[in-house]
Amino acid sequence: MSDALQLNGDLVDRARAAADAIADDIQRHIDEHTTDTTERASLRLLGITGVNEIDVPLVNVVVEHARSLLPSGILRPFVDLMDRTGRGAQEVAEGVAAGELTLAPVPPERCEGVEARAEALAREGVARIDAVRARRNELVATVGEPPKPYVYVIVATGNIYEDAAQAKAAARAGADVIAVIRTTAQSLLDYVPYGETTEGFGGTYATQENFRLMRAALDEVGEELGHYVRLCNYASGLCMPEIATMGALERLDMMLNDSMYGIIFRNINMQRTFVDQYLSRLINARAGIVINTGEDNYLTTADAFEAGHTVVSSDFINEAFALRANLEPWQIGLGHAFEIDPAKPDQVVYQIADAQLIRQLFPGYPLKYMPPTKYMPGDIFQGHIIDGMFNFTGILTGQEIMLLGMLTEALHTPLLQDRYVSIRNAKYVFEACRHLADEISYKPSGLIERRADEQLRRAVEQLEHVRSIGLFKALQNGEFADVKRDPDGGRGFEGVIKVAPDYFNPFFAALREGRMSGPPRGTERGETTAGDSAVAGGGD
């Protein structure tokens, strides 16, 4: 089925060429700037953690303290201070926070030595990431892999312990990936909260300690089930590279990481976001983390039937940025969604066209397929069926990461039992239709092929248009998701800093240097839960 549709290869080439040009243009902006969170992430990569007495993370204190030094990068003066005091990174940060130590420009004569030491420290930092990645590879190899597609569900109680309990229940019911949703406004905080948390609404704080607790829970249940259970969290927001760092250290396996989501959906400044996504993705790449992009969101504000092609063009853009940040194709989980109004005649036929198109445009990429959300009804029985057709479309078109729809999508974040019934839905549909894709072919120039072709054509048009006006301008015009953003507006603009000619940050090089390649490999274990025969239930 991987080439079930006849696509116009020329159009595909033109799309990639345009996306490349768009990304190259933005990459120049990226290379000329740093941001607060980029600098803070660099400090975290040195091993700095913790908060001050009013709960401000030390890395924020340090970066704030050294604001005037940022155009040249925080690392040179910071490592210099380590040298001068003979203390470790954490102690220096604590000293700065305590007001004992002060960061200062490094005089030219010390630069060379400081830079060499900083490079060594950067390599050490990266080595910690590599060790975590190696551990993942080892675990997957010994514990085993679940079969594809991955069943992905969320937990969002606000309480990490409750989340962990529910995540384990979900894994036992058949979930392969657990995503912990962040609490509602966290992505707009210009710092990362610290420590374990038991309160949040609409989600749970993303903190390093919470990552660790959830990782431990999933390792435990993975061992029990005989296959590795993946953990996902969100990088996009005001602290992309910092959260990516935490994810790398705590062995997250997937991260939501989109080059434009924060801009469009969180009104985060675009100059900031493009810079932030770059380091965050370099880190994800190094850590062997699979990123998930957020094109599905476009179809919640724009109409999925009319604007389906914007998902395609944005996938090309996200791909281009991802490749520039050293991610390998197996790590690039491009997003798309099943969001056409279910009242539209032949809805599933069109969804098949859209999903199959994206499948063929990005072979080898672990596509993330999002379930229906916007049109999910309050009638949970009807919603469950729409989710069933989503599951069907997913297995038919070979999606690899299936975010499961919840029958209660219109109502609340998932209950324990919502996940359970959704997983049973998906497992049944996947097994019952597993080889259907091998059995059918699409009629040449039929409705499906024509829709796919039209989507591709419109995506190419859009990409070439965006190339001609530039991505900033396109975002300003509201060309994605019908949302307009100002290049100088939105949150976090004050944290964008033009770099000086002597800007120094050894992590960019260290993260690229001698990296491991390829996905973790393990034998497929874990049988399907659809296996338990559904013979007449009941009994009272």
Add this chain to the structure above:
Amino acid sequence: MSDALQLNGDLVDRARAAADAIADDIQRHIDEHTTDTTERASLRLLGITGVNEIDVPLVNVVVEHARSLLPSGILRPFVDLMDRTGRGAQEVAEGVAAGELTLAPVPPERCEGVEARAEALAREGVARIDAVRARRNELVATVGEPPKPYVYVIVATGNIYEDAAQAKAAARAGADVIAVIRTTAQSLLDYVPYGETTEGFGGTYATQENFRLMRAALDEVGEELGHYVRLCNYASGLCMPEIATMGALERLDMMLNDSMYGIIFRNINMQRTFVDQYLSRLINARAGIVINTGEDNYLTTADAFEAGHTVVSSDFINEAFALRANLEPWQIGLGHAFEIDPAKPDQVVYQIADAQLIRQLFPGYPLKYMPPTKYMPGDIFQGHIIDGMFNFTGILTGQEIMLLGMLTEALHTPLLQDRYVSIRNAKYVFEACRHLADEISYKPSGLIERRADEQLRRAVEQLEHVRSIGLFKALQNGEFADVKRDPDGGRGFEGVIKVAPDYFNPFFAALREGRMSGPPRGTERGETTAGDSAVAGGGD
């Protein structure tokens, strides 16, 4: 999609040839016999109705009274008595019941005159059926037709008024056919109960008055909805031709009428059933009623994956009997079912193969597709999804009469809301996937085509084997549904009568004479209920 699978035409021809031979063989038996209910039905066709003081139907009293005359047929002596008394059929029956009148053999000299009058009366009886059929044609033409596939649901409260209320609710929710399930043991009664009834369990008594009440309710709601709503009941059982008569007079549109269901599933004597089905089908044919056969039942006792081919062979047999009883292809709703264990890998793929095969073997026939029942779980959410995949398979393979699965199949006869949510399930899936069939083709020699081919081959083998041993013997061996029956055993054997050389029954000829042809035709009206957009429900 009607020729989506490459089938071996030779095998199809062999199947039909074998089925023809099997039916011809049985037809000889049919022609040599009559039954109590055949004679009673003939009296009903003359217009006799009502019960005596102990609730025994007059037709039963009359037939019982004239038992010794039956080998020559009840009609000659009965019409003779009408002649002699100058009374109408009803009055004569009442007289016989009251012990006032006595039926007696007709002396040869009166025969010719009596027979001529009986023939005239038979033509009158048939004319009443024709009038009802004409009325249906007229209603369909003026009120309109719903789009295919027909959505078919059951009501089964035991109370005809409650049934009518629920039937109307179902029709408003989108049902096109309402079947009133008979109360549990009615099919084993050797008479048809009389009058309106408000009690029954597992279903409602099939009586002529109940038929009338339900017909009126559906005509009312059909008018309101702008499309004709069809009514279905069951002929199979110990009184097939009598119930068929009632159905013809009360404008039922469909009847469950299988040449073998009663034998296999109700342990009704086979000699009896074959005779009964013949007249009942002649009546159904004349009345423009669509019959539904019961092959789906085989898969509740035999395994659907292993024994799927028995459905195919039985469909050929039912077809052969139906054609012999003057039914036109558009009236022959051959049954089949979605009963493969949902825990079986690729269940839906196999179901598609089976359903598509039957679709292609019987083009132009209104196939009746039965939903999953045996493996429906107590978990209604999971059951709802399995039903969703059934709906999907139905629309993909072009089934015309979709009996909707109920999410509570394992629990109880449907609640009001069970029908509602099931209809919403079906309407959504039908609309969302309506043209998928036009978009795909099946891989030559793939899993689907191979499965279909194997089913056909095995059906041919079975049919040729049955031809060689005879159908009676095959039923004795348990070759259908794994159920064994004795040719001289089972209920109703005492009511099978070998006809004398002078057997006389003018209805057989009258029913065939100058009949109308073709289905009722109306413009497609009634929009789909999936039309109401499913945007976020709720509100509290």
Add this chain to the structure above:
Amino acid sequence: MLIRPYGDTRDDGVIQFSFTLPMPYSVKAADVGKQFLEKLGFHTVGIAECRAMDPEYTFFVAYARTDVGIDPDEVKGDYLEVEEMDFAAINALIKERLGRKLGVVGAAIESDAHTVGIDAIMNMKGFAGNYGLERYPEMDALNMGSQIPCAQLLRTALERDADAILVSQIVTQKNIHVQHLTQLIELLEAEGVRERFVLVVGGPRINNAFAKELGYDAGFGPRTTPLEVASFLAQEVVRRHEEA
């Protein structure tokens, strides 16, 4: 310890409901649904769906919470605790301790025509990968099939001098099964032969406690396997034999 339903947070008491009220949909329908659930003792009611099904009926889907809990330790019942044995062990037990074949007669009685359940337990091929009673060399099992009148079942059991009678009841609407099952007990008692048989009933709505209440020796529910039934029969018949 009292436990409550677990929706999103332990002990939140969340329950999902669906029901139909026989009233026309109107602007206040959602409130009727909400207040109805409140009257039933629930709180924090969220009406997820409230839709006209028809001019006369309104369909509701709701979530609400209860503060009522239950202590599972206090739920006591008459559960059948059968020590499950394997095919060989069951046959060996009968052979060694009963010393003759164990006779079993089974049927779906009266108007019930559902045989798949009793077939699953009794027929050769069995169910869920384990053999039916007919396959046990140490049993003499007869499955009479469907719609067998109580009197006929008893007659056959007496004729064959069976040790156990197995009854299947699938149709339960309007409690028809209770009627049939009582009828059989009364017949056995009237004939004074109740004690001669191990009397077992099964079906999707049967459980052991319910069977005991009606006067049966054991009841088996959904997803019963032949092995469970065979284990019970062998142990129970041998026990009675040795006690006698």
Add this chain to the structure above:
Amino acid sequence: MLIRPYGDTRDDGVIQFSFTLPMPYSVKAADVGKQFLEKLGFHTVGIAECRAMDPEYTFFVAYARTDVGIDPDEVKGDYLEVEEMDFAAINALIKERLGRKLGVVGAAIESDAHTVGIDAIMNMKGFAGNYGLERYPEMDALNMGSQIPCAQLLRTALERDADAILVSQIVTQKNIHVQHLTQLIELLEAEGVRERFVLVVGGPRINNAFAKELGYDAGFGPRTTPLEVASFLAQEVVRRHEEA
């Protein structure tokens, strides 16, 4: 007249339930579920499904009956009865009776980033085939979008001398919407400008009674159309204008 849920037979009181109990599945789990529903006041409980979801949780699907009924006529509430007008009539009403443009400012406030709902009501293209407020020539409508702090919303409304403020609240978990909505009211009152505005809130978990309780002038729930909102605004602003 009291009505009860209608399952199979009028007044049978049948309700469908699903819930999860935090206890391991065991042979008695079905009885725990049954007795729990009985404790809640239901009878004729049928446990349709009772299955281990996990070693610690058991999932139930059940049907049971209640004898409790409700009289819909006794359910009284603060329902918004807006006489729905058409696009032209609304504009005409404003033009003739208000004599100037009707000013509206709307936003999803505080942490709420869901704009699809407010966009459906306010943006040009509207929703379900009817235009949003921005399209009304006699309205001066500004949709500020998502995550707008209360203070900023108020500032804008004052600057533009708006007649009405429209607030959208979609996220309701842990009652966060109540917190935000109260915050806005308190701010308006603290500034002494509550009476200057027709204050409206909408969202999938909002209804009129709830909005009134919080001190708003009206509340709109799921599937609201722009026409309903425009009709209400025009009528209410004109009424106030004429009363003043």
